[in-house]
Amino acid sequence: MADPLLRLTGLTKAYPGVIANDDVNFDIGENEIHALLGENGAGKSTLVKMIYGLVKPDRGSMVLQGQDYTPSEPSEARQRGVGMVFQHFSLFDALNVAENVALGMENPPKTRELAERIRTVSEEYGLPLDPSRIVGTLSAGERQRVEIIRCLLQDPKLLIMDEPTSVLTPQEVDILFQTLNKLRAEGTSILYISHKLEEIRTLCDTATILRLGKKVATCTPKDTSARELAEMMVGASFATPEARQTTLGEVALKVANLSLPAPGAFGTPLRDVSLSVQRGEVLGIGGVAGNGQDELLAALSGERLSPAGSIELLGTDVSRQGPMARRDAGLLSGPEERLGHAAAPNMSLTENGVLTAARREGLLKNGFIDWAAAKDFTEKVISTFDVRTPSANTAARALSGGNLQKYVIGREIMQRPEVLVVNQPTWGVDAAAAAAIRQAILDLAANGAAIVVISQDLDELMEISDRFAALNEGRLTDAVPVAGLTIDTIGLMMGGAQDMEVAHA
Numbered sequence: 089m090a091d092p093l094l095r096l097t098g099l100t101k102a103y104p105g106v107i108a109n110d111d112v113n114f115d116i117g118e119n120e121i122h123a124l125l126g127e128n129g130a131g132k133s134t135l136v137k138m139i140y141g142l143v144k145p146d147r148g149s150m151v152l153q154g155q156d157y158t159p160s161e162p163s164e165a166r167q168r169g170v171g172m173v174f175q176h177f178s179l180f181d182a183l184n185v186a187e188n189v190a191l192g193m194e195n196p197p198k199t200r201e202l203a204e205r206i207r208t209v210s211e212e213y214g215l216p217l218d219p220s221r222i223v224g225t226l227s228a229g230e231r232q233r234v235e236i237i238r239c240l241l242q243d244p245k246l247l248i249m250d251e252p253t254s255v256l257t258p259q260e261v262d263i264l265f266q267t268l269n270k271l272r273a274e275g276t277s278i279l280y281i282s283h284k285l286e287e288i289r290t291l292c293d294t295a296t297i298l299r300l301g302k303k304v305a306t307c308t309p310k311d312t313s314a315r316e317l318a319e320m321m322v323g324a325s326f327a328t329p330e331a332r333q334t335t336l337g338e339v340a341l342k343v344a345n346l347s348l349p350a351p352g353a354f355g356t357p358l359r360d361v362s363l364s365v366q367r368g369e370v371l372g373i374g375g376v377a378g379n380g381q382d383e384l385l386a387a388l389s390g391e392r393l394s395p396a397g398s399i400e401l402l403g404t405d406v407s408r409q410g411p412m413a414r415r416d417a418g419l420l421s422g423p424e425e426r427l428g429h430a431a432a433p434n435m436s437l438t439e440n441g442v443l444t445a446a447r448r449e450g451l452l453k454n455g456f457i458d459w460a461a462a463k464d465f466t467e468k469v470i471s472t473f474d475v476r477t478p479s480a481n482t483a484a485r486a487l488s489g490g491n492l493q494k495y496v497i498g499r500e501i502m503q504r505p506e507v508l509v510v511n512q513p514t515w516g517v518d519a520a521a522a523a524a525i526r527q528a529i530l531d532l533a534a535n536g537a538a539i540v541v542i543s544q545d546l547d548e549l550m551e552i553s554d555r556f557a558a559l560n561e562g563r564l565t566d567a568v569p570v571a572g573l574t575i576d577t578i579g580l581m582m583g584g585a586q587d588m589e590v591a592h593a
């Protein structure tokens with residue numbers, strides 16, 4: 089058998105209270121797209137950070153193209169031919185594409201020459217990109233292109249991608265897969281982290297599965313069903329969310345002709361948005377990222393105030409009320425960005441619990457925080473939502489992405505909102521945990537809450553919503569019943585079709 093491109097032997101890394109990677113061994117072959125799978129907190133990010141020189145292993149060794157490989161920082165990894173495209177992009181909004189690319193290079197060529205190379209490489213790989221575009225004006229998919237091209241310019245032997253498709257439309261996913269196949273054909277291997285099992289089955293040659301920091305299997309995903317893959321990850325079988333009987337109640341949230349200017353140079357204005365959600369109902373809002381999702385959530389949560397008369401909560405005009413008053417009245421929300429927005433990174437989970445639940449959960453006594461009650465509440469969220477963390481005292485930033493997501497959503501659901509508005513509730517969450525979060529949302533609705541789920545995951549929206557609407561450049565289409573909706577109609581709605589005759593056809 090040919091020598092592998094990268095051999096990992098006995099890689100081990102411990103953090104306080106948890107062994108993130110425990111004696112991990114596997115090979116990544118030449119010309120191979122290799123998936124790395126595992127539930128939230130299984131150790132995927134830690135492993136790729138060791139390969140990219142961001143985290144130093146406690147033990148173990150790596151051999152790249154037959155030579156010892158011990159990168160002490162990412163620049164060393166890049167010199168040896170290892171590139172990485174992160175889940176969170178590290179781009180500067182105010183700079184153009186070429187300037188951003190130059191910032192990530194050790195010895196950037198002159199701007200004109202670099203712009204030319206970006207143009208050539210982007211066209212060659214089917215990822216067209218204008219080097220002079222200001223990054224703040226790009227869609228999420230285009231930003232990812234910038235990150236990919238930045239890696240490709242360095243001619244990588246191994247490209248690591250962390251959940252690359254979570255920000256892409258179905259069409260963009262197809263394009264990305266073509267690019268990755270072309271790269272493989274030209275001799276670049278790809279290490280691909282994803283929770284989307286069907287994508288892995290389509291794209292990847294091999295998959296390594298981690299559970300609780302240990303490697304449990306390496307298999308051929310094409311020959312393994314998505315369910316088998318998921319069950320290897322969790323070591324057990326899991327339930328799919330069950331639809332429930334809906335009895336719709338009164339309208340709990342009503343938005344009428346809401347227009348708001350863009351919050352900043354790169355935001356999206358909301359244009360004449362109207363919607364209504366009844367008790368017992370889930371309204372799903374789809375759309376490509378950057379079409380007003382964050383702005384809609386901010387307007388509904390009260391982070392931004394709206395013109396009087398535009399937002400009604402349980403029959404009361406709350407347009408001019410801030411988040412605290414809306415929370416008191418029963419509207420809770422979960423923004424997309426978990427670290428920094430939904431949770432304060434350096435605060436413990438208990439402290440983060442106090443941040444949003446203090447008043448509704450009675451965590452204050454005589455004006456002081458009742459820490460015992462706060463800890464109880466936090467522990468209840470941790471156990472109900474199966475948040476993997478050493479304790480309630482652990483800082484939010486130390487949780488794996490998916491586990492923090494379970495925590496921030498669970499924290500709101502456990503407060504029994506009358507109206508819940510969430511953006512990307514299962515982003516980065518593994519299949520089993522995503523099913524649990526969706527079930528919790530359905531149960532909450534069945535108990536009489538009105539729910540708005542904003543998501544880029546269309547499968548998710550089809551699974552849990554009663555009605556569907558799409559955001560396009562800050563406009564919201566009419567909501568139509570999900571039963572009977574076809575992918576074509578959804579595509580039209582996401583593209584901004586206003587004529588809902590199509591949707592009802």
Ligand SMILES: Nc1ncnc2c1ncn2[C@@H]1O[C@H](COP(=O)(O)OP(=O)(O)OP(=O)(O)O)[C@@H](O)[C@H]1O
Nearest residue numbers: 103108128129130131132133134486487488489490
């Ligand atoms: N900097 C850190 N400090 C303390 N603990 C950490 C740190 N980084 C990761 N961990 C812990 O290590 C374990 C593995 O986390 P890791 O982020 O590698 O998981 P993951 O498989 O990438 O999860 P996800 O799919 O949720 O992103 C988790 O229990 C996490 O809480």
